[in-house]
Amino acid sequence: MNFNNYKNMFMFFILTMLCFNFLDVSDAIDTITSTQFIKDPETLSSKSGNFTLGFFSPENSTNRYVGIWWQPHFTILWVLNRDQPLKDSSGVVKISDNGNDLVVLNGKKEVIWTSNAPNVATNSSSKLLDSGNLVLLEGTTERTMWESFQHPSNVMLPNMKLTSNKITGEKVKQTSWKTPYDPSIGSFSLSVERLTIPEVFIWNENQPYWRTGPWNGKIFTGLPYMTTHYLGGLHVGDDGEGNVSFFQITSDTVGLIIYNLSSEGNCEEKWWDEKKKEWKVTWNSHEMECDVYGVCGHFASCNSQSSPICSCLKGFEPRNKEEWNKQNWTEGCVRRTPLQQCERYRNQNTSEDSNADGFLKLPMVKVPDFADGSSLTLSSETCKSQCLENCSCVAYSYDADIGCMSWTGNLVDIQKFSNGGLDLYIRVAHTELDKEKNMKVIIITITVLTGTVIVLACAYIMWRRRTNHHATIRSDNAIGELSQVKLQELLLFNFGKLATATNNFHSSNKLGQGGFGPVYKGTMHDGQEIAVKRLSKASGQGLKEFMNEVAVISKLQHRNLVKLLGCCVDGEEKMLIYEYMPNKSLDAFLFDASKSKILDWRKRFSIIEGIARGLLYLHRDSRLKIIHRDLKPSNILLDNELNPKISDFGMARIFGGSEDQENTRRVVGTYGYMSPEYAMQGLFSDKSDVFSFGVLLLEIISGRRNSSFYDCDSLTLLGFVWIQWQEGNILPLIDPEIYDHIHHKYITRSIHIGLLCVQEFSIDRPTMAAVISMLNSDIVDLPPPKKPAFILKQNMLSSVSPEENNDDFYSVNLVSISDIHGR
Numbered sequence: 001m002n003f004n005n006y007k008n009m010f011m012f013f014i015l016t017m018l019c020f021n022f023l024d025v026s027d028a029i030d031t032i033t034s035t036q037f038i039k040d041p042e043t044l045s046s047k048s049g050n051f052t053l054g055f056f057s058p059e060n061s062t063n064r065y066v067g068i069w070w071q072p073h074f075t076i077l078w079v080l081n082r083d084q085p086l087k088d089s090s091g092v093v094k095i096s097d098n099g100n101d102l103v104v105l106n107g108k109k110e111v112i113w114t115s116n117a118p119n120v121a122t123n124s125s126s127k128l129l130d131s132g133n134l135v136l137l138e139g140t141t142e143r144t145m146w147e148s149f150q151h152p153s154n155v156m157l158p159n160m161k162l163t164s165n166k167i168t169g170e171k172v173k174q175t176s177w178k179t180p181y182d183p184s185i186g187s188f189s190l191s192v193e194r195l196t197i198p199e200v201f202i203w204n205e206n207q208p209y210w211r212t213g214p215w216n217g218k219i220f221t222g223l224p225y226m227t228t229h230y231l232g233g234l235h236v237g238d239d240g241e242g243n244v245s246f247f248q249i250t251s252d253t254v255g256l257i258i259y260n261l262s263s264e265g266n267c268e269e270k271w272w273d274e275k276k277k278e279w280k281v282t283w284n285s286h287e288m289e290c291d292v293y294g295v296c297g298h299f300a301s302c303n304s305q306s307s308p309i310c311s312c313l314k315g316f317e318p319r320n321k322e323e324w325n326k327q328n329w330t331e332g333c334v335r336r337t338p339l340q341q342c343e344r345y346r347n348q349n350t351s352e353d354s355n356a357d358g359f360l361k362l363p364m365v366k367v368p369d370f371a372d373g374s375s376l377t378l379s380s381e382t383c384k385s386q387c388l389e390n391c392s393c394v395a396y397s398y399d400a401d402i403g404c405m406s407w408t409g410n411l412v413d414i415q416k417f418s419n420g421g422l423d424l425y426i427r428v429a430h431t432e433l434d435k436e437k438n439m440k441v442i443i444i445t446i447t448v449l450t451g452t453v454i455v456l457a458c459a460y461i462m463w464r465r466r467t468n469h470h471a472t473i474r475s476d477n478a479i480g481e482l483s484q485v486k487l488q489e490l491l492l493f494n495f496g497k498l499a500t501a502t503n504n505f506h507s508s509n510k511l512g513q514g515g516f517g518p519v520y521k522g523t524m525h526d527g528q529e530i531a532v533k534r535l536s537k538a539s540g541q542g543l544k545e546f547m548n549e550v551a552v553i554s555k556l557q558h559r560n561l562v563k564l565l566g567c568c569v570d571g572e573e574k575m576l577i578y579e580y581m582p583n584k585s586l587d588a589f590l591f592d593a594s595k596s597k598i599l600d601w602r603k604r605f606s607i608i609e610g611i612a613r614g615l616l617y618l619h620r621d622s623r624l625k626i627i628h629r630d631l632k633p634s635n636i637l638l639d640n641e642l643n644p645k646i647s648d649f650g651m652a653r654i655f656g657g658s659e660d661q662e663n664t665r666r667v668v669g670t671y672g673y674m675s676p677e678y679a680m681q682g683l684f685s686d687k688s689d690v691f692s693f694g695v696l697l698l699e700i701i702s703g704r705r706n707s708s709f710y711d712c713d714s715l716t717l718l719g720f721v722w723i724q725w726q727e728g729n730i731l732p733l734i735d736p737e738i739y740d741h742i743h744h745k746y747i748t749r750s751i752h753i754g755l756l757c758v759q760e761f762s763i764d765r766p767t768m769a770a771v772i773s774m775l776n777s778d779i780v781d782l783p784p785p786k787k788p789a790f791i792l793k794q795n796m797l798s799s800v801s802p803e804e805n806n807d808d809f810y811s812v813n814l815v816s817i818s819d820i821h822g823r
Helices: 003-027 323-325 380-389 430-467 475-484 493-500 543-553 587-589 601-621 676-681 686-702 715-728 741-757 768-775 795-797
Strands: 043-045 051-058 065-070 076-078 091-096 104-105 112-115 125-128 134-137 144-147 163-165 173-181 182-193 199-204 207-211 235-240 244-249 255-263 267-273 276-282 299-301 309-313 316-318 334-335 360-366 395-399 405-409 415-416 422-428 510-513 517-523 529-534 563-568 573-579 625-628 636-638 645-648 651-653 661-663 667-669 681-683 816-820
Touching: 051 125, 173 255, 182 255, 244 255, 309 316, 316 323, 334 795, 360 380, 360 430, 380 395, 380 405, 380 422, 405 493, 422 430, 493 517, 493 529, 493 563, 493 573, 587 636, 587 686, 601 625, 601 636, 601 645, 601 686, 601 741, 601 768, 625 686, 676 686, 681 686, 686 715, 686 741, 686 768, 715 741, 741 768
Parallel strands: 299 415
Antiparallel strands: 043 051, 051 065, 065 076, 091 104, 104 112, 125 134, 134 144, 163 244, 173 182, 182 199, 199 207, 235 244, 255 267, 267 276, 299 309, 316 334, 360 415, 360 422, 395 405, 395 422, 510 517, 517 529, 529 573, 563 573, 625 651, 636 645, 661 681, 667 816
């Protein structure tokens, strides 16, 4: 081949590359003009390539929408025609014929969406900016006539504003999707309200659903736990003319931050991890029940760390005590003692009047809604005296950045915090102040004795039931006895009402059979659905376990823990009443071929994460450190949305002080989920629950019970997983119903985490806090797992004493061990 041939080939190569480059540039357009438009499935891209505008169909839908999405993860951020979907792929996005608007046309060239720009222009163009904002520009001056940032969908992006005009009352709101698969406008919206003391609200239709508490120029005072990126990123203030207050996320150096309003009304703060190319949820608005607006009614406060969560303010009592004891708090509380007349201390020095009203301090709270303005010119003392002199003033609060706030109406939506928030001063009669002083004398004694009194009172009632059959003392008298010691935390149900609710415990109402007896569905006279755990007389659960379950779970409050409503004691009958979980337990789905299909990988991972968060709450975040000791699929209940709730605390143990490990000769739990140090030595700690969690995680991924054996009945599930992991062959481990190559790395990582949890020595296992960080990929590099415990069937059987060893007992994974002595 001569030199000219080489030269010709080189020139051909250069021209070819130039053509490819030209095609790439021409395809990656960021502007629509009168001559340049896009039709399905073409797209428009911002210059950075991070944002794309184009056509899409939501999951489980054939409708076509025009939206803007975050290109690295295909996260839909904004939708043009959210209420006018295209029924086919004939859609076109273009500049209108008159050159004034951006429009979406269907196949019949009918306009189904238009920007409706307020100003008349010609020869306009539309451009997708690197901020994700779609703008309509006037042809000659390129002045912005319309922008998508002024019409938010369900996502707030940096530099997007929510405005409230003080003069016209017009508001720019964030609005939720109708469902996760339907982008039309849903029930929930987010907006700026109370412009004199700005707050951000989430609304359910026209009813408040959540609020931030007042803005003090730095933070929202009702969000003390929101110590995330928003502290340096949000801005609330005027637009310069004094007629608009706005909420705005500003860009910072940590990466893209968005706020997503879900179709369930939950606002999530998400941060884009550029390194891992995934979203991290760093905060959400509805962590606990207290986050729901006004859940406790008027003149009451909500504390997620207490049980029950609602309590009347000092000086107030339940309006309807019967409903309040049933944990129906909607009617709220009323003042116990009327306030004094203003005439008593008008024109007097009220501090010298011993009969004058005064204030009781409620520290560290989200102050009530409807504050009557604020004044920075007033001091704390002036704020107090001004409220006292106003007959209508029922409370005040002072913040150096907000000033003096006061309230004249009903106090609603007060939330108690363990730190942060503001101090609220509640106006009460002088007699209530005297009561407060007297209470301080005995408060320490009551605090010490409360736990003992609860247990002894219930034990006494049960003893009365067992030794006095002919007295036919029913739960009505039991409630009376309990009320004598003011045990409002514990609700005793009437046996007859429970029998009626369950149709006399008819088999058709039976939900399942646990180790300690059957569980029935019941419907109370008011329509409330309940689950009744009726302890069998022949079961291994006696008075100690029954009281333990009541004492433990009545103190807990978390979205991933089942809620105990009360108990019933009647003769030899002992029953626990829980909130009803319509989808029963996890094992009913996981190990049923017809139902397991419902649990795809996303749902299973959500269940894994929910269980982990529930355990973390028990181990670290609740007021008490609690070890569950019987974690298994049948003790994981599922609600309407298949969200997990840990149940059955009959075997749980409470740790006090600095305790982190305990020894017992009475080993309880379920075989196949017990850690080796517990099964063989009676040693248990939070790492015992971690082991059980690891077994459960591997069962969720594989869809197989740990009691199923492999390789000629010699291997446990743990052994099977370990061998396949060692050989780098994980596909046989994964339930075919959930496997998709898209999820391969996430499933592999989860198996890795499961193996770390079931390592033989407890010191090698991670804590639940570390497990959650691993699941969320906050911990990127996972250590290699060591050999699990109990990989062989005979290893498991040797963990119990020989006299207990029989194949029939240990082949059933649903049986709970109530008394095994460690060797």
